[in-house]
Amino acid sequence: MFTLRGVKYKDILDINELDIPEQRITCIVGESGSGKTTLLRLLNHLISYDEGEICFQKTPLSLWNPIELRRKVMMLSQSPAIFEGTVRDNLLIGFKFCEKPPVEDSQLQDALEIVRFHKDLSQDSNSLSGGEKQRLALARVLLLEPQVFLLDEPSSALDEETTQFVMEQLVQHVKHLKKTMLMVTHSKAVVQAFAEHVVETKKGKIVLTKEA
Amino acid sequence: MQGSIDLSIWQLTAAYIFILLLIVIVRLKGIPREKEILISSLRMTIQLVLVGYILAYVFEHSHPVYALVIIAIMLIFAIYNIFNRTKSPLSAEIKKIIALSMTVGILASLIYFILVVLQVSPWYEPRYVIPIAGMIIGNSMTGISLGVKTLVEGMTTNKQLVEAALILGATPKMASKQIVNNAFDAAMLPTINSMVGMGIVFLPGMMTGQILGGASPVVAIEYQIAVMLGIVGSVSLTVLLFVQLGYKTFFNSRIQMKI
Numbered sequence: 001m002f003t004l005r006g007v008k009y010k011d012i013l014d015i016n017e018l019d020i021p022e023q024r025i026t027c028i029v030g031e032s033g034s035g036k037t038t039l040l041r042l043l044n045h046l047i048s049y050d051e052g053e054i055c056f057q058k059t060p061l062s063l064w065n066p067i068e069l070r071r072k073v074m075m076l077s078q079s080p081a082i083f084e085g086t087v088r089d090n091l092l093i094g095f096k097f098c099e100k101p102p103v104e105d106s107q108l109q110d111a112l113e114i115v116r117f118h119k120d121l122s123q124d125s126n127s128l129s130g131g132e133k134q135r136l137a138l139a140r141v142l143l144l145e146p147q148v149f150l151l152d153e154p155s156s157a158l159d160e161e162t163t164q165f166v167m168e169q170l171v172q173h174v175k176h177l178k179k180t181m182l183m184v185t186h187s188k189a190v191v192q193a194f195a196e197h198v199v200e201t202k203k204g205k206i207v208l209t210k211e212a
Numbered sequence: 213m214q215g216s217i218d219l220s221i222w223q224l225t226a227a228y229i230f231i232l233l234l235i236v237i238v239r240l241k242g243i244p245r246e247k248e249i250l251i252s253s254l255r256m257t258i259q260l261v262l263v264g265y266i267l268a269y270v271f272e273h274s275h276p277v278y279a280l281v282i283i284a285i286m287l288i289f290a291i292y293n294i295f296n297r298t299k300s301p302l303s304a305e306i307k308k309i310i311a312l313s314m315t316v317g318i319l320a321s322l323i324y325f326i327l328v329v330l331q332v333s334p335w336y337e338p339r340y341v342i343p344i345a346g347m348i349i350g351n352s353m354t355g356i357s358l359g360v361k362t363l364v365e366g367m368t369t370n371k372q373l374v375e376a377a378l379i380l381g382a383t384p385k386m387a388s389k390q391i392v393n394n395a396f397d398a399a400m401l402p403t404i405n406s407m408v409g410m411g412i413v414f415l416p417g418m419m420t421g422q423i424l425g426g427a428s429p430v431v432a433i434e435y436q437i438a439v440m441l442g443i444v445g446s447v448s449l450t451v452l453l454f455v456q457l458g459y460k461t462f463f464n465s466r467i468q469m470k471i
Contacts, residue, residue: 066466093380140380
């Protein structure tokens with residue numbers, strides 16, 4: 001799905017060779033500051049690499065229309081932004097940004113069910129906790145059904161039990177839709193339970209890739 | 213038309229004494245602003261005396277080149293004033309957009325008002341063209357300064373939200389819509405407020421000037437209405453051009469944020 005060759009970004013990332021397989025769950029692990037988030041930002045094309053080449057579906061990122069690419073390869077930040085308005089507004093704003101027709105409330109509810117979010121759609125999003133905001137943003141990305149999910153520590157604000165539940169649901173959903181998922185995580189339990197492919201980074205370099 | 217009272221040198225001196233009294237009071241109260249008041253009063257005096265003589269000359273020797281040169285000087289001064297007034301650093305790109313919006317917006321409004329509304333003949337008659345250009349340029353300058361400030365600060369403080377929208381596949385236009393709207397509102401607010409309060413809370417400067425100059429209040433009001441509409445039109449046009457082009461300078465060709 002993604003191939004990276006000789007990619008350099010400032011003095012943060014230096015990746016000789018990396019392939020991200022299609023329709024698999026890939027986990028990126030590594031200590032803080034080792035370039036994991038930067039890698040996701042490169043793949044979402046929020047930043048451009050200085051050297052080398054990243055291809056998505058065999059086409060270099062520089063030849064993709066950035067907006068079109070981001071609609072296929074969607075990212076969830078570690079501290080996701082929540083927009084003004086209700087829970088419903090925050091879910092529907094994704095459709096507006098993507099220029100997709102909005103969906104019915106029942107579908108919004110289904111997505112919230114996957115991430116174990118039990119608040120009313122008309123609730124003001126300002127009053128949500130950090131963990132709730134994270135799950136709401138995850139549901140927003142899920143609803144848009146991109147080809148690739150780039151998730152930056154999607155469970156960092158969740159407790160162990162919720163993490164287990166949400167991840168299970170999420171992986172099942174992504175598998176069912178035959179999508180690709182690339183996830184940065186610090187949780188060994190998540191890697192053990194769900195990773196099909198593991199990439200380890202250290203000081204901006206890839207030190208390990210293995211099938212799980 | 214009845215002429216206005218020509219102020220004698222003694223009358224003007226009395227006005228300065230008024231300011232001197234004020235400086236004494238400010239000083240006694242321990243507010244360290246006497247220097248600023250003094251310098252700005254002096255600066256105002258010198259600037260106005262110079263302008264008075266220049267205008268007197270230009271009114272005597274009316275010529276299209278004079279009118280154009282004076283409008284150009286006012287415009288350039290206004291544009292530099294906008295650059296200096298904004299505290300956050302401005303990119304070269306956004307400076308170009310400011311200059312372009314000011315020039316196009318002001319010239320379009322000015323041409324329409326001089327030729328269609330006021331039907332000044334000849335078009336370069338300095339007695340009309342210069343004061344009206346001054347008012348249109350001054351108000352547009354204030355408006356756009358506020359628009360620049362709101363846009364630049366909005367983009368910087370809401371960078372995360374703008375980027376979050378980009379991540380979800382938004383175009384720069386969608387991602388910055390709220391900030392662009394806020395910038396337009398902020399820029400228009402003073403002009404809208406001044407229209408609402410006009411005639412009740414205060415008498416506008418131009419009207420006051422005409423009445424002091426001996427014109428009938430009704431004539432003064434006719435001009436004031438026309439000029440006020442010209443100002444609103446020009447401020448809207450310059451600010452609209454600025455925000456519509458300005459937000460784009462925060463994104464590069466790969467639709468990534470530059471700040």
